[in-house]
Amino acid sequence: xxxxxxxxxxxxxxxxxxxxxxxxxxxxxxxxxxxxxxxxxxxxxxxxxxxxxxxxxxxxxxxxxxxxxxxxxxxxxxxxxxxxxxxxxxxxxxxxxxxxxxxxxxxxxxxxxxxxxxxxxxxxxxxxxxxxxxxxxxxxxxxxxxxxxxxxxxxxxxxxxxxxxxxxxxxxxxxxxxxxxxxxxxxxxxxxxxxxxxxxxxxxxxxxxxxxxxxxxxxxxxxxxxxxxxxxxxxxxxxxxxxxxxxxxxxxxxxxxxxxxxxxxxxxxxxxxxxxxxxxxxxxxxxxxxxxxxxxxxxxxxxxxxxxxxxxxxxxxxxxxxxxxxxxxxxxxxxxxxxxxxxxxxxxxxxxxxxxxxxxxxxxxxxxxxxxxxxx
Ligand code: TRP
Numbered sequence: 001x002x003x004x005x006x007x008x009x010x011x012x013x014x015x016x017x018x019x020x021x022x023x024x025x026x027x028x029x030x031x032x033x034x035x036x037x038x039x040x041x042x043x044x045x046x047x048x049x050x051x052x053x054x055x056x057x058x059x060x061x062x063x064x065x066x067x068x069x070x071x072x073x074x075x076x077x078x079x080x081x082x083x084x085x086x087x088x089x090x091x092x093x094x095x096x097x098x099x100x101x102x103x104x105x106x107x108x109x110x111x112x113x114x115x116x117x118x119x120x121x122x123x124x125x126x127x128x129x130x131x132x133x134x135x136x137x138x139x140x141x142x143x144x145x146x147x148x149x150x151x152x153x154x155x156x157x158x159x160x161x162x163x164x165x166x167x168x169x170x171x172x173x174x175x176x177x178x179x180x181x182x183x184x185x186x187x188x189x190x191x192x193x194x195x196x197x198x199x200x201x202x203x204x205x206x207x208x209x210x211x212x213x214x215x216x217x218x219x220x221x222x223x224x225x226x227x228x229x230x231x232x233x234x235x236x237x238x239x240x241x242x243x244x245x246x247x248x249x250x251x252x253x254x255x256x257x258x259x260x261x262x263x264x265x266x267x268x269x270x271x272x273x274x275x276x277x278x279x280x281x282x283x284x285x286x287x288x289x290x291x292x293x294x295x296x297x298x299x300x301x302x303x304x305x306x307x308x309x310x311x312x313x314x315x316x317x318x319x320x321x322x323x324x325x326x327x328x329x330x331x332x333x334x335x336x337x338x339x340x341x342x343x344x345x346x347x348x349x350x351x352x353x354x355x356x357x358x359x360x361x362x363x364x365x366x367x368x369x370x371x372x373x374x375x376x
Contacts, residue, residue: 032198032227039190039226047081052228053188055087058106058128059097062113063250064323065235065243068294073192073230075118082190084124085355086114087182091129091136095172096164111344113253116334121347127355128348129182134359138181139174141366145210146177146203154199180204184222185359192228201227215369221362235294238267240283251291254334257324264288264320269312277304285315292319295326 043050054074056062062071078084088107093100111126119126129135151157151173161168171178179200183191184207191201208222215221236242237249244250249267251260269284277300279286286300292315293300307314337344367373 028202029195029198032202033229035226036229040228043077043082043190044080047077048083050077050190051083051085051186051188052077052190052192053085053087053183053186053225054192055089055182056110057089057092058103058110059093060106060245061109061252061254063243063245063252064291064294065237065250067117067253068232068235069194069230070192071114071117071119073228073232074114074124077190077192078120078124079118085186085188086119086124086126088126088128089179089182091171091178092175095169095175096160096166098166107348108341108344109254111348112334112337113330115337115344115347116330117253121351125186125351125354126347127351129178131352132185132355132359134356134363135181135185136178137363138185138359138366139178141211141370142177142180142184142207143174145207145214150203150206151176154203156196156199159196176200176203177207180207183225184208185362186355187223187362189223189225190228191225192230195229198227198229201225211366211369215366219369221365221369236279236283236287236290238264238284238287238291240279240287251323251327253327253330256331257328260324260327261320264316264323267316269315273311274309275304275307275311275315277301285312288315288319292322296322 052074054070056066074084074086088110090100090103090107093103107128114124114126115121154176157168157172157176161172164172166172176199179197180203183201183204191204193201205224208224211222212220234242237244237247238251239247239249241247241249248263251263255263267284267288269288270282272282272285275285275289276282277286277289279290289300289304292298292303296303303318307318364373
């Protein structure tokens with residue numbers, strides 16, 4: 001009896017803790033979302049006042065989820081006149097893997113997809129962090145501004161460590177601070193990201209604030225950047241699970257029409273013939289409908305009604321055709337650009353040179369603020 005009571009009390013307390021943690025998380029998410037919306041409104045009124053930085057890890061090719069989740073938004077910001085910057089986070093690849101195999105190929109293919117999607121390298125700076133020493137040097141003062149406990153509290157780092165099956169490396173533990181270097185070296189004030197990267201922008205804000213308070217009270221060196229959280233629905237993988245390269249359920253922007261058709265043909269559905277849009281009970285059929293909805297701009301429910309008793313075969317045919325039609329211009333531009341890989345390298349070289357000039361300047365300001373500029 002007592003045992004049971006204790007057990008129940010323990011369960012209740014655990015439940016209460018979980019709920020509290022959940023509420024705390026959603027409270028900070030809601031605050032971030034509010035800041036994101038308010039910042040976007042200001043950005044629309046005055047785009048040239050804003051500097052955007054975001055980026056990708058060069059671990060593979062970009063897929064449709066990347067396109068709708070972020071690439072499209074970057075192109076829109078660039079075309080609105082925001083000062084836009086894209087980092088290819090090559091050092092971040094080794095936070096949770098033991099190899100840099102294929103890294104150059106991945107980097108160059110990212111550049112190809114950016115350009116094919118409408119990123120204009122004369123407007124947007126594209127660079128890799130391994131090529132910008134002064135950016136990386138910011139890591140030293142920044143690390144002094146955070147505690148070990150704060151680093152260990154980062155939920156994304158924890159889940160990435162668990163997913164990788166590796167021990168927690170020093171780089172994995174500290175990479176959110178490295179990401180603060182990525183963002184702050186060019187004094188970005190808007191950072192479009194997915195929810196999982198929110199803790200990294202939070203730590204970036206903390207670092208900027210602490211640096212300014214400690215060393216630059218009168219003349220702040222760093223802005224406190226706002227995360228920009230996209231409203232785009234998360235696009236599921238073809239099997240209804242999260243879109244991920246390791247599940248083989250993602251449609252790559254640069255795949256061929258045939259590869260795409262094959263992937264869609266192989267994607268699992270259920271045994272019910274009638275097509276309905278029901279993400280909870282029919283995640284696989286609904287993932288196909290969501291995909292078709294995004295690429296056609298149509299409501300997935302309407303597509304489902306249209307197909308009705310046509311079944312999975314008709315649905316897959318529709319998804320294949322609409323995805324391939326949507327991606328055809330991207331793929332054409334990509335193939336054209338890929339004929340001249342030297343110019344792709346030149347674009348990266350140019351971006352890296354610009355990033356170095358900015359990083360050197362910021363590092364100089366940091367040294368000055370800290371009283372460490374004795375040699376000039
Ligand atoms: N962590 C990001 C990702 O995995 C990539 C990234 C690196 C990034 N540095 C950044 C994103 C700075 C925004 C800002 O997707």
